[in-house]
Amino acid sequence: MTMEMVSFTSMDDATPEEIKLIASEAARHRTENLVPNLVRQLEAMQGHTYGYRVDRYTHSLQSATRALREGAETDMIVAALLHDIADDLSPDNHSEVAAAILKPFVSDEAWWVVKHHGVFQTYHYGEAMGIPTDSRERYRDSEYFDSCAHFCAAWDAVSFDPDYDTLPLEEFMPLLREVFGREPKSWGDPDLQLEESPVA
Numbered sequence: 001m002t003m004e005m006v007s008f009t010s011m012d013d014a015t016p017e018e019i020k021l022i023a024s025e026a027a028r029h030r031t032e033n034l035v036p037n038l039v040r041q042l043e044a045m046q047g048h049t050y051g052y053r054v055d056r057y058t059h060s061l062q063s064a065t066r067a068l069r070e071g072a073e074t075d076m077i078v079a080a081l082l083h084d085i086a087d088d089l090s091p092d093n094h095s096e097v098a099a100a101i102l103k104p105f106v107s108d109e110a111w112w113v114v115k116h117h118g119v120f121q122t123y124h125y126g127e128a129m130g131i132p133t134d135s136r137e138r139y140r141d142s143e144y145f146d147s148c149a150h151f152c153a154a155w156d157a158v159s160f161d162p163d164y165d166t167l168p169l170e171e172f173m174p175l176l177r178e179v180f181g182r183e184p185k186s187w188g189d190p191d192l193q194l195e196e197s198p199v200a
Helices: 016-043 056-070 074-082 091-102 108-129 135-139 145-156 169-180
Strands: none
Touching (some): 016 169, 074 091, 074 145
């Protein structure tokens, strides 16, 4: 089967029909491949402990397990599962990268929590590292401050326990499919404030 293809070599020359074709192909690719790609990225974190007692994959599953067992909403469970998914790709701003992946699909609360969890985590380890523990206070006025503080205290900061009864990834697959099976928020949506077009 030959896939239909545009004729332009520069986007400046694209016709509306060609852009519509590209957007359609991008949507098809997202529907078929986004969840498998996320799973592969999660699984790629197996074995990397960075000195912790569990690897990043187990930490992610353990965080999500705690969220699930607490009865958290689906978006927050998926946020707990994927909050560190960018650790290997962009360790210095992994929170922002993970949040950007989630933003078109999850609630504002889940997105905000993932985006800021790195700063909020310093409350738990800052003293040991010799850095301020109150960096999160700059966000005190946010409606999601308490959610992020809880996310870190109850699910993230404590999920380095090799003896914890961590659920396998299969338990979370229906939630991943639900969240990433949603129609993403539109690029033109001012509340989404995406910086890139889905066809570029």
